[in-house]
Amino acid sequence: MSKKKENELKTRGVSNAKWGYLFILPFFVAYTLCTLIPQLMTFYNSLFMNYRDGLTQVGPKFVGLENYIKLFSPDNTGTIGILKYFGNTIILWLMGAVPQIIVALLLAVFFTSYRLNIKGQQFFKTVIYMPNLIMASAFSMLFFVLFSPVGPVNQVLLASGWINKAVDFLNIKISVRVLISLMNFLMWFGNTTILLMAGIQGIDQTLFEAAQIDGANSWQIFSRVTLPLLSPILVYTVITAMIGGIQMFDVPQILTKGIGMPNRTSMTMVMYLNNYLTTSKNYGMAGAVSVVLFIVSAVLSLIVYNSLSAQYRKPKRHRKY
């Protein structure tokens, strides 16, 4: 496109600014009403002592940063709770998300590969997303039954003679973590696969054909064509998987009855937040946890966004008006 034309378009773009505002207006109105105001209330609350003792409201009383100080002070067991739960969250997330993204990427490539030409695609694609259709609570219920000391998994293991005493899967640190990660993996890998597939299908197919004609092998096609062009969607899946991971709640909550057994090693940040919210409506401490949660995920997302985008950012990009 010539310089002149680009300038012309640019001018037109500016005159079209009102369209930009108009198009994003509904989002911001809805967001402000439904989410932002309650959120700001929460953040503001983090500076107050504010909870319910039974039906009696205590506070709100301004306490400055006291809630934050309490949050980062050692608890009864001598550890700094929030750091421990942050660590748990990251471990649980990595255990589920790494295989999730790798498997999803592989599957997306398999499904979209003309060379492999996989039969029964419709079936496989349908099936891999299906675990996501089951409510997390129902899914956890099934896992609970499966892995209970008298459940079928133990029955099979006992019958086969691999173990001679039932394993209490839900009370061993590593098995609880593996189960949580497995559930998260099963619930979300199909979702990620579909996202990536839609991304790959969005790529101009002539590019693949051209690459093939040029004699590129599958790895080359994948690394030189698919991956760079897919990078925006890939960045999206990594960041959303991370947000999902940091907000991880329902699966460990239900599987461990909300107590993060054993010894709180499967308690996530949001479960911790939830402890403050449910009974005592402790908006002060819950607000403080939320602010920490927000800062942590903002920083992480920024890092991921920048590093991944930079890596694949090619000079040739769609110009904008």
Add this chain to the structure above:
Amino acid sequence: MKRKLTAIVTAISMVTALAACGGSAPASSTTAAPAETTAAAATEAPAATEAAAETEAAAAEESSEGKVFNIYAWNEEFKGFFEKYYQVPDGVTVNWIITPSDNGAYQQKLDEALLNQANAADDDKVDMFLAEADYILKYAGSEATQDITALGVSDFSNTYKYTVQAASDNNGVVKGVSFQCCPSALIYRRSIAEDVLGVSEPDEVQAKLDSWDKFNAVAKDAKDKGYYMTASFAETYRVFSNNCTMPWVDADNNLQFDPQIEAWIAQTEDFINNDYTLTAGIWDDEKNAQMFADGKTMCFFGPAWYFNFCMGNAQDPDKGCSGDWAICEGPAAHFWGGTWLMAPAGTDNPTMLADVMNTFINDEEVCSALVANEAQFSNNQKVNAKFAEDESYGNEFLGGQNDVAVFSAMTDNIVWENHTIYDQLLNEGLQNQLQQYFKGSVDKDTALKNFYNYINETYPAINTP
């Protein structure tokens, strides 16, 4: 967690109950009763509004009482009884606001409504709500409920003492009534008792298990014969905690461990170390599996709703052992569960509210119907006594034992004392944390410290050590 309560209607108990008393309380005659009590209650109603300034206008004349009666509940149990046995006054619409208890949704919903009561339009006000034993004090002890004696519910001569105490605040002001009574018994396998104790009849078994010392000693005998005494580490928790001599927190809101709680911990440590019990929770499949005929457990604890409903494995026609069970009081009197009808401050239907309450505790026909048709252990001593004396009445699951008679004898020993608004989650929290200790995944000290952490998060007002 399944922590609901409940009715007592299995096929078994229904059949026996109907067979025994079908003639004395035909369902068709019971609906006529409530009309009589209405007039008596109505005359006292206007005095009731001290806590309800905003409803002055509505309460000034009884004829102008609200046309909408809102009842908050977490399940359909009471709704069924209400619709069957209560004659709603003409022109009044009853609204059921049912919110499941999952995730604390019921209490959250109810709290918002009660705290908003003063600003709510008359037709949106809470007119009655249901509460469980576990958290009743949170409401009974607050300003959100009102004195029901002022509304015209003042005859508690036939109700069980603890059900009235439970619904009272610290000054003894009564805020609600229970339509059922839930004394909890020791439920034992007759065949195992025969093997371990040499006897199987309730009176003889009771004599050998009427104190904790005897109970603990028998646990060893049971072990020697290859049995478990109980099937859950928390099986005896309520038996201890119902008999605490001091509340969970002192006057300055410092956490304190009652000797009874300490005794439970000591007993459970002993039971776990010696394999007298399992590390399963009260509701775990591992415990339920012990209820089959090939189970090895002698004792369970629970009220009528427990053995009628929650012991499905024992009732299984193929693998169960119905009839091989019996109940006795056990080492200490206690109760488990129960649903109370509570009177919210600011209701615009005080007359009807009082009428509903009176119907379910003092109307003998309705109470009899609850026992006969619904297999409830009613909250009316006179009515229960009638069934207790009926020799033709018996529960097949318990080998024909008259459970109403056993429960009637037990209720006098039940006390409701030393409770706090924190009980439910402190009891639950302690069990959850100590279970990890009993399972060996943490040491006792860590388990207790995790319990303190849990308290700090759940109840900021409590000071932990």
Add this chain to the structure above:
Amino acid sequence: MMNDEQSRKARIQLMITRVVVYAILIFLTFLCLFFFYMLIINSTRSNAELQAGFSALPHGHFIENFKNAWTDASINIPRGMLNSFIIASCCAVLTTYFSALTAYGIHIYDFKLKKPAFLFIMAVMMIPPQVSAVGFIQLMYKFKLTNNFLPLIVPSIAAPIVFFYMKQYMESVLPIEIVESARIDGASEFRTFNQIVLPVMKPAIAVQMIFSFVQSWNNYFIPALLLDKAEMKTVPIMIAQLRSADYSKFDMGKVYMFILLAILPVLIVYLLLSRFIIRGVTAGAVKG
């Protein structure tokens, strides 16, 4: 000669790859379907049988459970499904349309607040929903919007994560030429979006529609606090209510049947929409 051998080698390689790929797919399929199998088996068992432990074989109570669930006097599951369907489909439509619109606004136009707006959305994306849930409930109580579907539908207009997806998708596939040519043709900005851009975004929209439909369908906490009239309740509330039922009515067979019924509609929606994903709609649009 060389070529022949090479191609034979390539063919063998391809075959091995295929075997491996199919093996992986079959394994994952087994994992995914196993839980449905378990649900279906459990929905054929009576409460007593379920209490008695796990079984791999179906029992004969499927029809009985179905009848019990479908005609339950107090829990009107057909009505719940209708309610859930209304809410979930409104959410799916609104969330995809407005997210695409917002993404388009930010992607295509230049305006002073463009960058701040983008950064703002990116930042708020990270905030867990639990943070605003309690405040939101309180506000809705104040505005007397309980027992109303609006508070469950309107917030879906502002879905930062869906927006982000649309934005990323546009970045990778929306050819600027299409927008340009539409403008040269004199189409208005709004029409360009609706008639030119939306069709190009079909795969992305279909994907996010499924996701938001499922999410909304399975949403429990907020609806449980806002809906209490029997005729307004959604499926997850009903399932929770069933599990919260008193013991005289507590029936796990029915619970499993409910869960199974609850999954069916989302499965159907998924099957319908997944066709869009599988076709490469965009490629055609660009070329055409």
